[in-house]
Amino acid sequence: MTTDSPDPRRPVFxxxxxxxxxxxxxxxxxxxxxxxxxxxxxxxxxxxGESGCGKSASLLAxxxxxxxxxxxxxxxxxxxxxxxxxxxxxxxxxxxxRDVAMVFQDSLSSLNPVLRMGRQITEGVRxxxxxxxxxxxxxxxxLLTRVGVPDPAQRVDQYPHQLSGGMRQRAMIAMALAGxxxxxxxxxxxxxLDVTVQAQILDLVRGLEDVAxxxxxxxxxxxxxxxxxxxxxxxxxxxxxxxVGSVFHxxxxxxxRGLLNxxxxxxxxxxxxLAAIPGLPPTLTDLPAGCPFYDRCELREPRCSAQxxxxxxxxxxxxxxCWVTAAPLEVAS
Amino acid sequence: MTTAADTPTTSTVPSRTGLVLRGSLxxxxxxxxxxxxxxxxxAWVVIALTVPLWKPFDPVGFQDLAGRLAPxxxxxxxxxxxxxxxxxxxxxxxxxxxxxxxIGAVTIAVCWGCLVGAVAGxxxxxxxxxxxxxxxxxxxxxxxxxxxxIAAALGPSGKNVVIAIAAVTWPExxxxxxxxxxxxxxxxxxxxxxxxxxxxxxxxxxxxLPFGLPPIVVKATVDLGMAILLAAGLSFIGVGAAxxxxxxxxxxxxxxxxxxxxxxxxxxxxxxxxxxLAFNFIGxxxxxxxxxxxxxxxxxxxxxxxxxxxxxxxxxxxxxx
Amino acid sequence: xxxxxxGVRRLLLSLPTLFGLLVITFxxxxxxxxxxxxxxxxxxxxxxxQIVAAYRAEWGLDRPLYAQFATYLGNLLTGNLGQSTLSQRxxxxxxxxxxxxxxxxxxxxxxxxxxxxxVFGIVAALFHRRWPDVAVRGLALVxxxxxxxxxALVSLQVFYLGLGWVPGPEGRLxxxxxxxxxxTGAYTVDALLAGRWSVFGDAVYHLILPSIVLGMFFLGLxxxxxxxxxxxxxxxxxxxxxxxxxxxGFALVRVHVLPNALIPTVTVLGLAVxxxxxxxxxxxxxxxxxxxxxxxxxxxxxxxxxxxxxxxLVIGTIYVVTNAVVDILYAALDPRxxxxx
Numbered sequence: 001m002t003t004d005s006p007d008p009r010r011p012v013f014x015x016x017x018x019x020x021x022x023x024x025x026x027x028x029x030x031x032x033x034x035x036x037x038x039x040x041x042x043x044x045x046x047x048x049g050e051s052g053c054g055k056s057a058s059l060l061a062x063x064x065x066x067x068x069x070x071x072x073x074x075x076x077x078x079x080x081x082x083x084x085x086x087x088x089x090x091x092x093x094x095x096x097x098r099d100v101a102m103v104f105q106d107s108l109s110s111l112n113p114v115l116r117m118g119r120q121i122t123e124g125v126r127x128x129x130x131x132x133x134x135x136x137x138x139x140x141x142x143l144l145t146r147v148g149v150p151d152p153a154q155r156v157d158q159y160p161h162q163l164s165g166g167m168r169q170r171a172m173i174a175m176a177l178a179g180x181x182x183x184x185x186x187x188x189x190x191x192x193l194d195v196t197v198q199a200q201i202l203d204l205v206r207g208l209e210d211v212a213x214x215x216x217x218x219x220x221x222x223x224x225x226x227x228x229x230x231x232x233x234x235x236x237x238x239x240x241x242x243x244v245g246s247v248f249h250x251x252x253x254x255x256x257r258g259l260l261n262x263x264x265x266x267x268x269x270x271x272x273x274l275a276a277i278p279g280l281p282p283t284l285t286d287l288p289a290g291c292p293f294y295d296r297c298e299l300r301e302p303r304c305s306a307q308x309x310x311x312x313x314x315x316x317x318x319x320x321x322c323w324v325t326a327a328p329l330e331v332a333s
Numbered sequence: 334m335t336t337a338a339d340t341p342t343t344s345t346v347p348s349r350t351g352l353v354l355r356g357s358l359x360x361x362x363x364x365x366x367x368x369x370x371x372x373x374x375x376a377w378v379v380i381a382l383t384v385p386l387w388k389p390f391d392p393v394g395f396q397d398l399a400g401r402l403a404p405x406x407x408x409x410x411x412x413x414x415x416x417x418x419x420x421x422x423x424x425x426x427x428x429x430x431x432x433x434x435x436i437g438a439v440t441i442a443v444c445w446g447c448l449v450g451a452v453a454g455x456x457x458x459x460x461x462x463x464x465x466x467x468x469x470x471x472x473x474x475x476x477x478x479x480x481x482x483i484a485a486a487l488g489p490s491g492k493n494v495v496i497a498i499a500a501v502t503w504p505e506x507x508x509x510x511x512x513x514x515x516x517x518x519x520x521x522x523x524x525x526x527x528x529x530x531x532x533x534x535x536x537x538x539x540x541x542l543p544f545g546l547p548p549i550v551v552k553a554t555v556d557l558g559m560a561i562l563l564a565a566g567l568s569f570i571g572v573g574a575a576x577x578x579x580x581x582x583x584x585x586x587x588x589x590x591x592x593x594x595x596x597x598x599x600x601x602x603x604x605x606x607x608x609x610l611a612f613n614f615i616g617x618x619x620x621x622x623x624x625x626x627x628x629x630x631x632x633x634x635x636x637x638x639x640x641x642x643x644x645x646x647x648x649x650x651x652x653x654x
Numbered sequence: 655x656x657x658x659x660x661g662v663r664r665l666l667l668s669l670p671t672l673f674g675l676l677v678i679t680f681x682x683x684x685x686x687x688x689x690x691x692x693x694x695x696x697x698x699x700x701x702x703x704q705i706v707a708a709y710r711a712e713w714g715l716d717r718p719l720y721a722q723f724a725t726y727l728g729n730l731l732t733g734n735l736g737q738s739t740l741s742q743r744x745x746x747x748x749x750x751x752x753x754x755x756x757x758x759x760x761x762x763x764x765x766x767x768x769x770x771x772x773v774f775g776i777v778a779a780l781f782h783r784r785w786p787d788v789a790v791r792g793l794a795l796v797x798x799x800x801x802x803x804x805x806a807l808v809s810l811q812v813f814y815l816g817l818g819w820v821p822g823p824e825g826r827l828x829x830x831x832x833x834x835x836x837x838t839g840a841y842t843v844d845a846l847l848a849g850r851w852s853v854f855g856d857a858v859y860h861l862i863l864p865s866i867v868l869g870m871f872f873l874g875l876x877x878x879x880x881x882x883x884x885x886x887x888x889x890x891x892x893x894x895x896x897x898x899x900x901x902x903g904f905a906l907v908r909v910h911v912l913p914n915a916l917i918p919t920v921t922v923l924g925l926a927v928x929x930x931x932x933x934x935x936x937x938x939x940x941x942x943x944x945x946x947x948x949x950x951x952x953x954x955x956x957x958x959x960x961x962x963x964x965x966x967l968v969i970g971t972i973y974v975v976t977n978a979v980v981d982i983l984y985a986a987l988d989p990r991x992x993x994x995x
Contacts, residue, residue: 063898065894065897065898093900093902096900097898104895110891110892110895111892114917114987123896124901127900159993162993466670466671466674467674473671473973474970475970476928477932477935477936478950481951481966482682482963485962486959486962562801565801566936586803592815599808601804602800602801602804602807605804606799606804613798614795
């Protein structure tokens with residue numbers, strides 16, 4: 001469901017100033033550095049960025065799924081108004097799997113190899129609702145039908161390794177939908193699948209109703225086909241956000257431009273070399289005080305290395321964090 | 334594998350030996366278990382080599398019947414046995430019997446086992462089948478039982494103990510080596526070597542073997558400990574070195590009938606324990622070092638950090654699938 | 655593939671190994687250095703031509719090799735394992751007398767060490783890097799390096815001579831305690847079957863220390879492997895998935911971690927039986943336990959080759975069969991193996 005104007009209803013997911021650091025042998029890695037965003041009911045938001053930019057870390061941390069001794073999490077996360085960080089363990093378990101659910105990338109290692117599919121799909125729901133075994137199995141079969149798994153009655157009793165990659169990913173989606181969540185967080189669920197299967201899964205997800213989706217990806221094509229809004233992350237910061245159309249057609253941040261440029265196209269003038277952003281992302285244990293993209297940026301200026309630019313509105317709902325292309329003329333909101 | 338000679342570009346590229354040396358020094362500094370293990374083994378080796386020079390008493394010849402079965406104290410640090418011999422000297426001399434047996438047996442087992450395994454891996458087909466069946470059969474016997482049978486059949490002596498232990502130990506090296514050969518053969522660098530015309534033996538010695546060695550080295554280290562246990566066990570039973578040789582196992586056996594004289598059995602056993610543990614320490618450290626996955630877990634932050642790594646990096650997660 | 659088919663296939667696969675076992679024992683029996691007959695029969699019998707001739711006939715030593723082997727096999731099938739020079743009884747008879755004691759001891763050792771090893775390993779993993787973990791790892795380390803015959807001795811000195819908590823090395827029952835009527839040969843089982851509670855108690859009392867000593871090695875090994883596989887399972891991605899569904903704590907460990915973690919530990923069982931049978935040889939001697947281990951040791955000392963080889967054959971066979979059973983058990987637990995993936 002696409003909306004053109006900002007949704008006045010209360011956001012179903014609000015992240016405010018989320019920070020994640022973790023202790024490693026080489027120092028403290030600043031994986032997520034104060035990001036804030038909201039997701040409205042029924043909205044599709046994509047989070048885009050390279051490996052290690054903090055997209056997975058931020059979402060896992062938001063749901064308190066990161067082990068806390070090595071990870072230090074700060075900030076505020078509201079799910080439908082409830083502060084997730086203020087819940088005790090039992091309350092958190094009530095929320096997870098019911099109001100919010102996650103779909104992971106590698107379905108083979110994300111599923112328990114010794115449990116049958118039906119059991120895994122309804123495990124959370126059985127805990128929350130107290131379904132009987134028989135009802136749970138029927139519900140699992142119904143869910144598998146809904147996500148388009150052929151022969152669901154047979155698949156329900158099978159083990160994960162007996163299903164193909166595409167079927168397993170559908171089953172993971174079924175598992176996430178079991179609790180009828182308001183928010184579905186998908187962490188690169190189609191990255192490991194081949195293109196045709198990926199397209200089918202995307203069709204399935206596009207057809208889901210009454211659920212907001214946060215979709216993490218590094219594949220811009222997938223994002224374009226699925227999302228209403230997109231957040232671009234780099235080195236633990238959100239450096240650009242806005243409607244998919246605006247960001248993809250009129251990218252502001254040099255990194256976003258670089259990303260979009262690197263997507264090869266038949267219409268490229270020079271088809272002999274692939275365009276790439278030179279250099280490598282900074283190491284998270286050694287982030288600079290200023291803009292983390294400084295070393296690789298064509299438009300850099302001295303002031304960029306001094307201070308991290310804030311996210312500034314550039315056009316309607318589109319915001320970017322860049323001193324050069326999105327200079328704050330007014331106080332950023 | 335490039336060496337300094339092959340990279341003409343920059344002179345800052347360190348040579349391979351330099352890297353290995355520095356790596357080993359760093360390893361020794363950071364790994365307490367490895368250090369302790371090596372120290373203990375080294376100590377025993379030194380003892381084995383030098384004890385004739387500094388022995389307090391002759392382990393066999395010195396017999397003080399008047400002072401027999403004396404508890405530890407005074408000049409006899411470990412007490413005296415039923416013939417008045419000094420237990421301390423006998424324990425120290427025991428290394429001269431045990432260490433050569435263990436080293437000899439493991440060396441034979443490793444050489445023979447690896448050779449056979451490599452041949453099986455390279456030749457394939459019927460040769461492979463025959464070799465694997467043969468090693469299965471040897472593995473079908475519990476170690477002590479087979480070693481006992483062989484040693485008994487051949488007659489009690491140090492040499493036969495070596496043969497018995499080697500016979501029990503070689504099959505696992507065959508399997509290990511064969512497995513390594515089979516998996517390394519398919520590596521790209523081997524194909525590259527073969528494609529430029531390297532002879533099969535050169536491919537084996539210079540391209541396959543160096544990569545197959547780490548698990549074999551680890552196992553050999555641990556097996557040195559196992560061999561000592563086996564040798565001591567065999568002499569405990571009485572099919573090892575003949576008395577009055579100061580073999581540790583035999584000394585413990587003698588102590589069985591004199592349980593009140595606790596020092597007779599305690600010290601030889603502690604000697605065995607110390608050296609076997611030392612070999613286990615070394616083997617464990619080497620194994621951790623050679624396992625690339627474990628390497629990331631060794632740094633501070635430990636396994637939780639690697640778990641995070643696995644969660645957060647899609648490439649890392651894929652590797653686990 | 656189904657468990658039954660897998661099981662049958664696996665058992666059939668052990669047949670060649672068993673055959674090879676027979677060949678080796680045969681060769682060892684008949685091709686010892688020196689004069690085989692003299693060694694096999696012992697000095698006294700070996701110098702008596704009549705006995706020698708009778709032996710030749712019984713084992714077909716005059717005939718070609720394959721015929722000898724055939725005779726050997728034939729003899730085996732009728733339960734003829736030769737005559738023990740030490741006991742002057744057929745080896746098969748001796749084994750039937752002594753085997754139950756070893757099996758009883760081994761099963762006790764596996765049970766005690768198995769339960770403790772699993773518990774220690776699980777606890778160590780759940781308390782990773784805290785003191786229970788360190789303690790368990792230390793224990794496992796020592797257990798893997800301590801010579802079992804020495805530990806038997808020292809434990810007797812401490813717990814029997816020193817503390818008086820357990821009986822001394824007097825065998826399976828105390829002096830004056832009568833063995834229960836033989837049904838299985840295991841005194842504990844037989845005593846229970848006959849309702850002789852005090853005999854049962856005495857038998858258990860005598861089993862305690864030998865079982866623990868014998869099982870030490872297995873305990874250490876099992877604790878280490880359980881700990882390692884628990885740690886791996888605890889970090890597995892499917893645990894995160896389960897967490898995201900709101901599963902945590904005991905339910906998480908019970909349903910997701912343990913079943914996956916315990917599968918590799920089953921493979922230890924096969925190794926364990928081998929180690930236990932090896933260790934039995936050494937432990938039984940120290941505790942005067944009348945099992946095949948002590949029998950083998952006495953026979954080896956007395957150069958009683960028929961007996962030694964008979965024991966080797968029987969123990970080897972037990973080991974091969976046990977390994978096959980363990981493989982089947984492994985397949986039963988891991989659907990990926992059973993269903994062929």
